Amino acid sequence: MHSPTRHFDPAARGPLDGIRVLDLSRLMAGNMLSLQLADFGADVIKIEPPAGDPLRDWKDDGHSLFWKTYGRNKRSVALNLRQPEAMAALWTLIDGADVFIENYRPGTLESMGLAPETLLARNPDLIVVRISGFGQTGPYAQLPGFGTIIEAMSGFADRTGFPDREPVLPPLALADMIAGIYGASATTMALFARQTGGARGQVIDLSLLEPMFSVLGPEAAIHAVTGKVKQRAGSASNTASPRNVYRCADGKYLALSGSTPAVARRIFEIIGRPEMNEDPRFATNSERVKNRGLVDEAVGAWFAVRDSAEALEVMRNSGATVGPIYNIADAMADPHFDAREIIVDVEDEGFGTLPMHNIVPRMSGTPGVWRRPAPGLGEHNEEVLRAAGLDDAEIAAAGR
Numbered sequence: 001m002h003s004p005t006r007h008f009d010p011a012a013r014g015p016l017d018g019i020r021v022l023d024l025s026r027l028m029a030g031n032m033l034s035l036q037l038a039d040f041g042a043d044v045i046k047i048e049p050p051a052g053d054p055l056r057d058w059k060d061d062g063h064s065l066f067w068k069t070y071g072r073n074k075r076s077v078a079l080n081l082r083q084p085e086a087m088a089a090l091w092t093l094i095d096g097a098d099v100f101i102e103n104y105r106p107g108t109l110e111s112m113g114l115a116p117e118t119l120l121a122r123n124p125d126l127i128v129v130r131i132s133g134f135g136q137t138g139p140y141a142q143l144p145g146f147g148t149i150i151e152a153m154s155g156f157a158d159r160t161g162f163p164d165r166e167p168v169l170p171p172l173a174l175a176d177m178i179a180g181i182y183g184a185s186a187t188t189m190a191l192f193a194r195q196t197g198g199a200r201g202q203v204i205d206l207s208l209l210e211p212m213f214s215v216l217g218p219e220a221a222i223h224a225v226t227g228k229v230k231q232r233a234g235s236a237s238n239t240a241s242p243r244n245v246y247r248c249a250d251g252k253y254l255a256l257s258g259s260t261p262a263v264a265r266r267i268f269e270i271i272g273r274p275e276m277n278e279d280p281r282f283a284t285n286s287e288r289v290k291n292r293g294l295v296d297e298a299v300g301a302w303f304a305v306r307d308s309a310e311a312l313e314v315m316r317n318s319g320a321t322v323g324p325i326y327n328i329a330d331a332m333a334d335p336h337f338d339a340r341e342i343i344v345d346v347e348d349e350g351f352g353t354l355p356m357h358n359i360v361p362r363m364s365g366t367p368g369v370w371r372r373p374a375p376g377l378g379e380h381n382e383e384v385l386r387a388a389g390l391d392d393a394e395i396a397a398a399g400r
Helices: 028-039 065-070 084-095 116-122 147-153 174-196 209-214 219-226 261-270 285-290 292-304 308-317 328-333 335-339 381-387 392-398
Strands: 020-023 043-048 074-078 099-102 127-132 202-207 243-247 253-257 321-324 343-348 352-357
Touching: 020 028, 020 084, 028 043, 028 065, 028 074, 028 099, 028 127, 028 174, 043 084, 065 352, 074 381, 084 116, 084 381, 084 392, 099 174, 116 127, 127 174, 147 174, 147 209, 174 202, 174 209, 202 209, 243 292, 253 308, 261 285, 261 292, 261 308, 285 292, 308 321, 381 392
Parallel strands: 020 043, 020 099, 043 074, 099 127, 127 202
Antiparallel strands: 243 253, 253 321, 343 352
16 A cells, blocks of 8 residues: 555765764664664665674564664765774774764764764764764763663653553663654754854764653743642653543453543533533643543543444544554554555565655655665665775774
8 A cells, every 4th residue: 555666766866965874883772873864865874793683683573674674865984993903994994074974972972083073073064963862971882772761760761551560661762762863853953053144163072861851842931830740651641631541342442642622522512412512620631631531521421422433423523632553563554554654665675665654745846766675784885985095905904
């Protein structure tokens, strides 16, 4: 059901054409960041150790599908940076780079002789993106900072799940994803500042903690003003009601949100309880949140005696904000996903085609481009290093 297969065209040009990115990062945050740049035309060169980026080993049934998705539109150069020949090759690449991404533990880059001030002295126009769990400064700077720990310490996990059970961590690399998107935004801002003369090179100190904390919104202000700590509410909300996941007669679940007064009033009318709109306990959002147990009881009773298809149709036709709970198979079969090309089939050497998320966001004048599939480890050593001016002996020595 997907759109025509996307074929790779190495000659395609995106809005970031001409920007050279060296990505020394490992796993998710850096790969998410550089994917955004690569999808819009930047020449992203993954500098990998001889063993490869550990993301290559995140496999499903033996297939490196994470790598195929997050390695697309990039080139791979394998360098053993413990060897002087490889470091010399890296410095040659740094001379011609616009962006340098790393996610070593703070201090490691300095111990390698690649401190930001050293990089900027060599290439004053370089944008240096430093990704770490807790940032380059502060008492936790040296702690390992995988996304799991950040999702816990940011306050996110404490707000996720049900109040009578343990906090719930997200089942995917959420902190890394959010940091990667923030990082791509910061990188393009730094490139724009360089272009307009607002700055030359600079250092972006990108922690996983701060982007993750930012998605909690005004909770710090709420705590300071009210003295309260928001509690887990399952699929309900501390800020709006009705809002929850409701079970239908066929065992399927629908998600419903009445975040505006008009929609909330409409929902009470749909379920045959218009009197709730005049009841002081439900007349305003604040009161509905206080009494959300009663709200959910009334709304849930309506869903419980209807099949999900019927309930969805009635609610949508009446102007309520409702949607089904999808798994990935549901999403891949949905006509809206198909019409919008949210999932696209991409040519793949091993599978023929492989579905993956489309390039995001959509741009009418300068859309993203499909230039190359995820590279094999060190696939572009000769191509990249020869273009940088290294001879055969230097290329061979750098790749050992």
